[in-house]
Amino acid sequence: MSLKDILDVSTDNSLSGQKWHMLRQSIVKRLLSYGNATIAELGSELQSSVPTVTKAVNELLLEGYVVDMGKITNSGGRRPSLYSINPTCAYFLGIEVGRSNMSIGLQNIKNEFVSIELGTSFVLENTQESLLELCSLINSFIEDSSVNKKMIVGACINLSGRINSMEGFSYNFFFSENQPLSEIISEQLGIPVRLENDTRAMAFGEYREGIVDEEQDVIYVNYGWGVAIGIITNGQLYYGKSGYSGEFGHSNIFDNGLLCQCGKIGCLETEISGWALVNQFKEAIAAGRHSQVVLDEDSNDLQHHAIIMGALNLEDSLCVDLISKQSEKMGRYLSMILNIFNPELLVVGGDFSLLGGYVLLPIQSALKKYSLGLVNRDVKLKKSNLGHRAGVIGACCVVKERMLSTLINN
Ligand SMILES: [Zn+2]
Known part of the structure; x- marks a missing residue:
């Protein structure tokens, strides 16, 4: 089970297979983008019949993409169940690299931390050894968490200074003309990596999860x-x-x-x-x-x-x-x-x-x-x-936004 699989193109080339994949995909995208919903709401919004949506939701429940949140309270009659995206179907890694320490956190798709370590000792130096140590600390953190690396959709690393996030280059630390830093780290970690300027990530963290x-x-x-x-x-x-x-x-x-x-x-x-x-x-x-x-x-x-x-x-x-x-x-x-x-x-x-x-x-x-x-x-x-967690929260929010918008809009 991986979120990428369901948000990717269908492997079934038949017309009915394609249509079925699109319906399942639409349900997942709807729950990701706008939150929980009942079968009736999904049917009406996706213009599909209640029995068809029920069948698709049941499949997604069995596969672990969706969870049943229980019956909703309403004024009377039969109370429908509310469905949500399964918080454990995807994870996002956020890393804040400071001058004398680093912080790292792993969030599920509902922005809940499953693991976080603040202020781990790490001296940021513009050397290959320092870069390898950073990657090694991140890999150890992932191994110590209870999450399978395959379930981590992406990581965002915040660094200070001039960062070109689109191309993945960092100009103040670990600059290499031949290969973007995001690619170098991605190869070391085995997951997609995005670089972000530290202040920009903190700003986005405040916007999504903080005082804004x-x-x-x-x-x-x-x-x-x-x-x-x-x-x-x-x-x-x-x-x-x-x-x-x-x-x-x-x-x-x-x-x-x-x-x-x-x-x-x-x-x-x-x-x-x-x-x-x-x-x-x-x-x-x-x-x-x-x-x-x-x-x-x-x-x-x-x-x-x-x-x-x-x-x-x-x-x-x-x-x-x-x-x-x-x-x-x-x-x-x-x-x-x-x-x-x-x-x-x-x-x-x-x-x-x-x-x-x-x-x-x-x-x-x-x-x-x-x-x-x-x-x-x-x-x-x-x-x-957000205090000292601003950078890590911001990094998680940035990578989630980028990765999901890429998957959802494809
Ligand atoms: Zn200056």
């Missing part, structure tokens, strides 16, 4: 070690021509002469980001300011976490002060994004969002001050509610 309600025009800000935005317009991720949209952190903003990690001077990240926060903290200490937080220079973990935790848990005045100043600046430059996109919702995610009001209030106040009144009136500001 009914809004269709959403800007998601990943405020962490680096800074980027994910753009959702009309309910769709916006990629740009080659998939490099959203590099807000590398906009030339400051005339400060500071070198950015991208090699340019004066990017937004040089003053507003996790790595800028670490530099600002060290400069303040060198200038004689006091803090309860001591940065561990030997730690593999990113040092901005220590400063964020210092503000959150200790209310350390230097940490709070630096973060408030950054967030006020962040609000100021996000006002440009509001003026350009006029979104319904602005979601703040990434490590800084853990701080709630310390970050959101200065952003809100600066947005009010610097964006156009009419534009500002349209937008709600919210904090991500």
Whole structure:
């Protein structure tokens, strides 16, 4: 039993065989796209008789594509059964690769995690060894889960930086001219792989499973070690021509002469980001300011976490002060994004969002001050509610959307 089999073309070439396959396929697509249904609803929507749909549903029940959810409650008469796609008929793997750790999760078709591991130690280096270790960690995770690899329809791997998702190339990590990275990893894992920019996947995760309600025009800000935005317009991720949209952190903003990690001077990240926060903290200490937080220079973990935790848990005045100043600046430059996109919702995610009001209030106040009144009136500001799981959830949502839309629309 594999979802791909039923959504693929029929192997039976007879006319009746083809028609029967199409009906079964239509039932599965209907349940996948619009949720549970009764036999009567399926018959009416698919313009097929009740006995024919009943026979097809019974077959799908026996084969494990569909499950009986029990009788529905209605006002009277005979209560019909409600049918659903079987949550275990397909699985999706989501992987978030950070600089010093990785997170990985396996979801069934109903977006329920059957296995998840957050923050596994992994140092991202631009080497063949690092790539092979990543693949080996993913393969071990799959082996340790109770799911047969054949049932995993696809995997999505989030990486930071420039990712061309359509062609499967990553330009910041593991770049190879000869073969797309998605293909290289797919060969190692034995399942189809899609690459996605980390911020874009997180934005999509918020849209599908997180704080986004009914809004269709959403800007998601990943405020962490680096800074980027994910753009959702009309309910769709916006990629740009080659998939490099959203590099807000590398906009030339400051005339400060500071070198950015991208090699340019004066990017937004040089003053507003996790790595800028670490530099600002060290400069303040060198200038004689006091803090309860001591940065561990030997730690593999990113040092901005220590400063964020210092503000959150200790209310350390230097940490709070630096973060408030950054967030006020962040609000100021996000006002440009509001003026350009006029979104319904602005979601703040990434490590800084853990701080709630310390970050959101200065952003809100600066947005009010610097964006156009009419534009500002349209937008709600919210904090991500997916926390550290945002990347993995986003990756699962992206791969599910892509794989199913390919199968359903073929
Ligand atoms: Zn830059």
